[in-house]
Amino acid sequence: MKKLIALFSASLITANVSLAQFGPGGPGGMGGQRGDNNGRPQTTQKAPSFNIEGNAPKGNSKVFGFIVDESVSTAIEFANVALYSKETKKVVDGTIADEKGKFSMNRVAAGEYNLVISFIGFKDKSIEVKVEKGKDNDLGVIKLSQSVKQLDEVTVTAEKAMVEEKVDRLVYNAEKDLTSRGGDAADILRKVPMLSVDLDGNVSLRGTSNIKVLINNKPSTIVASSIADALKMIPADLIKTVEVITSPSAKYDAEGSGGIINIILKKSTLQGLTLNLDSGVGIRGSNLSLNGNYRQGKLGVTLGGFGRAFYNKSDVTLNQTTLRNGVSTLTNQSANAFDNGLFGRYNLGFDYDLAKNQSLTASIAFGTRNFSRNQDFTINQYSNNVLGSTSYRNVDSRDLSNSVDINLDYIRTFKPSQEWSVSGQFSQNKLTNNFFTDLLGNSQELVSRQKNLNKNFNNEMTLQTDFQTPIKQNQMFEVGLKTVIREVNSDYQYLIANPTGSFSTDARNPAGLLNYNQSIAAGYISYTYTTKNKLTFKAGSRYEYTTIDANDQKGKITIPAYANLVPSVNISKSVGKSSTLKLAYNNRIQRPGLQQLNPNYNASNPQSISVGNPSLKPEVSNNVEFSLSTNIKKTYLNISLFGRQTNNSITRISMPSDTVIGAIITTFQNIGKEQTFGTNIFGNFFLTQKWTINGGVDIFYNYLEGQQTGLNGLSSKISNSGIVVSGRLQSQISLNKGWAVQAFGGFRGNRVQLQGTQGGMGMYSVGVRKEFANKKGSLGLAAENFFGMTMRSTLTTPQFNQEMFNKLYNQNVKLTFSYKIGKMKFTQAKQSKVKNDDVKSGGDNNN
Structure with missing residues (x-):
């Protein structure tokens, strides 16, 4: 389905395509689409294909490379790659990068070309490529800079679901919650599947309060002292998502018998x-x-x-x-x-x-x-x-x-x-x-x-x-x-x-x-x-x-x-x-x-x-x-x-x-x-x-x-x-x-x-x-x-x-x-790697 989305945006290279209303996630990360059961975005729009010149010559040379976001050095999944002939100014070949940002065109004829890379939320990038017969062209790592266009210039129709399931966690999109605005984090967590929060703010997951709560993937001593007190310190308006990890991998600390709750605050973008x-x-x-x-x-x-x-x-x-x-x-x-x-x-x-x-x-x-x-x-x-x-x-x-x-x-x-x-x-x-x-x-x-x-x-x-x-x-x-x-x-x-x-x-x-x-x-x-x-x-x-x-x-x-x-x-x-x-x-x-x-x-x-x-x-x-x-x-x-x-x-x-x-x-x-x-x-x-x-x-x-x-x-x-x-x-x-x-x-x-x-x-x-x-x-x-x-x-x-x-x-x-x-600006903020997931929260407040 991601490929369909990528093909749809690829058509912007050769056609005047108008996108409908843009959802809350931002175009850079495709957050506006409804997630499927693996956290992948879905769309119902039909995907046009590249307008490739019908009589374009084919050869035996290969052009390949990796595409990354220059601000965070992470791969850009399914970016669009088009190869233009310098002579005719028309597209002679095209492809889509994979999940790792890698792309490859394997039957390119000798000649001079302009390689154009594009993706929603990023500036188009053009690279001159000279292809010799029988020789491969390794373009290495290609970095795209993010677009600073206003939101109202690009819009998408679908709404992000309130709850999404990814490979290793369930994600509650708290930024879509209207009724908890003006409240605190406890008001948000009461609505998250599998969680239960009592009147004092004490949290349990599937019946146990033996859990670990992180804020932006990081621990805090205030959380270690009392989860209930920590939740009162966080306004609901600042919470972007709540992630519930019921089966943490070995990368996480061994603490938290019931699992891990990761509260992601809204990042400045x-x-x-x-x-x-x-x-x-x-x-x-x-x-x-x-x-x-x-x-x-x-x-x-x-x-x-x-x-x-x-x-x-x-x-x-x-x-x-x-x-x-x-x-x-x-x-x-x-x-x-x-x-x-x-x-x-x-x-x-x-x-x-x-x-x-x-x-x-x-x-x-x-x-x-x-x-x-x-x-x-x-x-x-x-x-x-x-x-x-x-x-x-x-x-x-x-x-x-x-x-x-x-x-x-x-x-x-x-x-x-x-x-x-x-x-x-x-x-x-x-x-x-x-x-x-x-x-x-x-x-x-x-x-x-x-x-x-x-x-x-x-x-x-x-x-x-x-x-x-x-x-x-x-x-x-x-x-x-x-x-x-x-x-x-x-x-x-x-x-x-x-x-x-x-x-x-x-x-x-x-x-x-x-x-x-x-x-x-x-x-x-x-x-x-x-x-x-x-x-x-x-x-x-x-x-x-x-x-x-x-x-x-x-x-x-x-x-x-x-x-x-x-x-x-x-x-x-x-x-x-x-x-x-x-x-x-x-x-x-x-x-x-x-x-x-x-x-x-x-x-x-x-x-x-x-x-x-x-x-x-x-x-x-x-x-x-x-x-x-x-x-x-x-x-x-x-x-x-x-x-x-x-x-x-x-x-x-x-x-x-x-x-x-x-x-x-x-x-x-x-x-x-x-x-x-x-x-x-x-x-x-x-x-x-x-x-x-x-x-x-x-x-x-x-x-x-x-x-x-x-x-x-x-x-x-x-x-x-x-x-x-x-x-x-x-x-x-x-x-x-x-x-x-x-x-x-x-x-x-x-x-x-x-x-x-x-x-x-x-x-x-x-x-x-x-x-x-x-x-x-x-x-x-x-x-x-x-x-x-x-x-x-x-x-x-x-x-x-x-x-x-x-x-x-x-x-x-x-x-x-x-x-x-x-x-x-569609930038993913860098987060700390420290995750102390190992201390049980305090008891109930029954004064």
Whole structure:
């Protein structure tokens, strides 16, 4: 099908061809076409052929070469090549470059010619060629420069699909999502097939939260600390695509037992000195983004930043019963919560072409998070069904962080698809998790004060090198080495004071610390082979060796070093013209994240306390997946079956407190095992050329098995299981004069936990957008969750029962505005090679 598209554009050499309306992807990459099941563009336009002179002489000489994009030194697939006679000025031969950018004309007669190369989004290039009888002409690598024509000069009819499947991943085109504008990344991820996001922004993939999230193929310490916090820092308007990689190859870090989510932000593609503005104002959230770009010759510079503020209200009701020493304590707790957040991220980057086949890329990004929650608690406690006490407290929680990510990449291209890279990254995140409490009497008078001060530090240094080379035309070999040095520190203390006095150390909660140093050495090898009958086989293996040096206030924590050999196999087979079968297996590991390790005793909610476990070990999982994707006329359908078994699964465990009456303490432990088996079904339907509907359902069975302390103080095996169902449906209509309407609805069923269930939730929204000024600007209006939502979660053990209701007043109406200044340049921005995919995200935020 790509050849048909290429032939169509080739006709521009000899005919006046008018193209219809251009889609959102840009002409350089053919992003405007709907993708097929392998991510290849499709079109329904008829393809004219070259107008070759009928009596052109034929010879025995050969003219060949490679065509690449001069800005990124990558092959230009299916570029058009025409050979003109200097004497007659007519085309005597023509061909199309293959997927590697290679072209060849084998029966060229002796003479003088002009070789003209063209492709949409690039400037035509003409080369004088003198052909001698019986001699071959190797033209080497030919570089095309990109066109800087305005978008309205070339247009294409088809729309890019909301969801596309490529050989190794599923891609959600978030830039087409109207209803999430003015929101954050969590709002986008809730609509991505196979993903589930709860109210706090915690993400799971096919039932597991043990995943790795990358931003532009790169890790960040803010993501390593908490995925939920990182998602709040990214406005939905800046997200171009979300890639879901369920079976990563050996090139990726072995971490993330459930897979990898790669969030691709919109890259600046503007020529000269330009500015992009994106903004949104809503009832519960507002955002502002400014991005500037300067590109001249070999140098490109980008400078940008965005900020987002949100505000929300919720009511939480907690009912729990604990049993200690024969005494039953019933706690009824209610709390009104007000959340306020201010998030920002600012970046400076440049890329420079050192030579024709060498480039240097560098970037620095700063992130900031300022999240506060104010809660008014009313707590009634009953001892053996008799009211024993009523207490009131006001809690002010502060979650602050400042992060920096610095990347430097050197890439050398020897020939198309053969390259060597050296990459380095320094990443740092300083976090503060404090809370301040006022304890009040029955008359709301101040009785005492308490505060918990907790400072955290996360530091990473990464160095890696990668090499890939094609073998013939159907094979690829990849190899690489990587080392990561990670440092995690936590320093915490509790202070108390009477209403008029100064703060002093709380003897009941002594100060503590955690120093945690982790070093990882890794290497991988990968081989890809494609047969003539469209069977692709990709196999590889990755070896990682991890050493840990840790201590707390009590002394050294003994955590032995461990080694992991992680194999992966991916097989795909094209069936017919529009279907693909895939079979994949991989072995993955999951290291604990900062919030799971942090031993700080977080009692901001005195009846629901959380504390980390610095002795956690990594979990290991085996994953298998089988899928079928197909195009049936205007319908795309994907069906996948998957299974996963995880040993030493890192899981939340709750138990009654020994010191706080009626309270429950939650920590993390390596339980015995976790098994998940299920299916994903997703479809994308083009009802008309301008009306699409896509949706899907996820169904899986979850089984967990671990240890629990009983009433007799002895540990015993427990288990829990259940079926989880989630789904989503979205529709978009493109109207005349730049108008578009979109609606979305989705739900997530109750999730199985070892000791109970976490409540399900539903989301819905509708939005409208008007594009103006030749698509340089847009104005939109969206509304979501008109009635708010309520989540119910339960925990049940022989020692306690807990039921929590969380009512969120998240009704929202938002107005969005965006505008672009500048000329389009079809340049693919260079990305860092560093991908730290190995740290498990933090736990849920259940304060």
